[in-house]
Amino acid sequence: MTSTLPPKSKPLPHGVYPPVISLYKSTPRQEIDLDASYKFFSHLIRGGVDGLVLAGTNAEAVLLSPEERKDLVKIAKKAASDLGRPELAVIAGISGQSTNESIRLAEDALSAGADFGLLLPPNYWAKAVTEYVILSFYRDVADATELPIVIYSFPAMCNGIDMNSDTLSELAHHPNIVGVKLTCGNAGKVTRLTQEYTHEQFSVYAGASDWLIPCLAGGGSGCVTGIANIFPKSVAKLYTLWNAGQIQEAKELQGLVAQAEKACKEGIAATKYAAFHFAGSAAGVNDPKAFWPRKPYTPCGNEKNAWVEKVMQHLVQIEQSLPDAV
Structure with missing residues (x-):
């Protein structure tokens, strides 16, 4: 490691995080079903995940109201507490198109009990999103809230806005920006950033589990992955095998997970159907x-x-062969 950056006061824990899907009532307005959400959060926590990501892409965040976002954070914290895991990290999506909106979402998330905020770059007017705009945006939001910020790099959902490793490295120096989720799938960013920074200085996560081992081998800290909504124990086991040095077993399971994750690449509807079909009853x-x-x-x-x-x-x-974690 080459950076002398001090460690962050609240690093994002290592591990596997599902970007949890939103569950709705069977009504014309499809209100959020908080009872079903509590059951599903509890199922994932029992499955051994290390935290929950709410109001992200898989949660259909742009379709959620501010009150729904806050309610989901509160329910997730309750589920974790009820299962004896009050320390479990809850990351709330706080992505807005303006600095002001993102700060408001961060304030809402913090007031509801979220531990971290996940933030996409502004992207509506892509041609106007210069490096200066990106740096100013993240720094201004991070300055304005006590909620630690995790950068969310997802060019496919952001009009092609792709933050390179130099930009991410610049942002890593902010004391309230603690890590990055790389849904861009760029393993080179992992190795460049982990060469510069320790986990405690600035942590790096794969944005899918089909390249979890490459991320971990490159010094990354884990993954945020849609398939953990469906097979949380399997992804948690993959992470555990690698960290235990059981490399061959980990490689074999990585291949199986990657084959299954093809379905999640088909979009929200496919991911949600898989969650119902394979995990709904258990939850x-x-x-x-x-x-x-x-x-x-x-x-x-x-x-x-x-x-x-x-x-x-x-x-x-x-x-089905793996035991509950809690």
Whole structure:
């Protein structure tokens, strides 16, 4: 490591984080189902995840109201506390198109009990998003809140805005910016950033579990992955195997996880159907409509559902063979 940057006062813990899907009532307005959410959060925590990410892309964050976001944070904290895991990290999406909106979302998340905030770069007018705009945006939000900020790099959802490792390195020097989630899939950013910074200075996470081992091998700290909504024990086991030095076993499980994660690449509807089909019953949420996307978006058709089942089926036996963490 080459940086003399002091460690952050509250680093983001190592590990596996599901960007938790939002569950809705079977009503015309599809209100958030807080009871179902509590059950699903509890299921994931029992599965051994190291934290929960709320109001992210998989949660359909742009379709959630400010009050719904706060309610979900409160319910997640309650689920963790009730299971004896009050320290479990809850990361709230705070992405807004303006600095002011992002600060307001950060204040809301902090007041609801969130531990960290996950923040995309501004991207509506992509041509106006210069490096200066990105640096100013993140620094201004981080200055204005006590909520530690995790940068969210996802060019595919941000009009192609892609923050390079030099920009991320600049932001790492802010005392309230603690890490980055790389949904850009760029392993080079991992190795460059981890060469400069320790986990405590600035942590780096893969944005999917199909490259968890490459991220960890490059010095990264874990992953935020949609498939952990569906097979949390399997992804947690993959992380544990690598850290225990059981490299061959980890590589074998990594391949199986990567094959199954193809379905999550198909979008929110496919991910939510998989969560219902493979995890809904175990979580105690049996209404398939709870897992539908929020309107105007629609669930997958029968053909896509059958494909999702086929490409993920091989993880069922592994998931069922693993014990609950709590």
